[in-house]
Amino acid sequence: MEKLEPKDMESALEAILFAAGEPIGVDRLCLALELDRNTVDSLCKQLADRYSYDRRGIRLLRLGDNYQLCSAPEYADRIRKAFERRKPPQLSQPALEVLTIIAYFQPTTRAYVEQVRGVDSSYTVNLLLERGLIEEAGRLAVPGRPTLFRTTDRFLRCFSLSSLDELPPLPQTGEEAKLTQELQQAAAMLQAEQEAPPEQKED
Secondary structure, three states, rough: OOOOOOOHHHHHHHHHHHHHOOOOOOHHHHHHOOOOHHHHHHHHHHHHHHHHHOOOEEEEEEEEOEEEEEEEHHHHHHHHHHHOOOOOOOOOOHHHHHHHHHHHOOOOOOHHHHHHHHHOOOOHHHHHHHOOOEEEEEEEEOOOOOOOEEEEEHHHHOOOOOEEEEEEOOOOOOOOOOOHHHHHHHHHHHHHOOOHHHHHHOO
């Protein structure tokens, strides 16, 4: 494989991102382009700025340590009309509560979620797994080795977040026996974001 010329780097990056069709990690981009991380990050920012400045129909999003191409937010209605997409069903209040707890305390176990909520959450955790909003993240090193759960890149896209750092701050109240007022407020904020499609997020 021939080494890319500097003028071809951005085009190669664009081609990889387009072909991926999903979030792709910075490390994989570095490997494919034979570049260091700082250079890849710089190229991605350059490409993202170009799309935005030229008002192109696509945008480049950063999702934690991943990058993904998506459609421009101003054309979301046109896209939905073209594909006759219906708005995804909203999460129920119990599902939103469970998702909020996992988002703030990840990686965490189902038992911890149930301790905070005070009710069985098996069905809701499985529902969130099926929807791809959470995933297994290993097992806790205690007797029984319960499964740990964390949120996914799909969670970030669905709630218009670039990273978990953008979650609203949650004060430390020490009340772990029930869903705190702060968690309820955070859940409400996530609910407000839920109707916005992934394309709505801008850098």
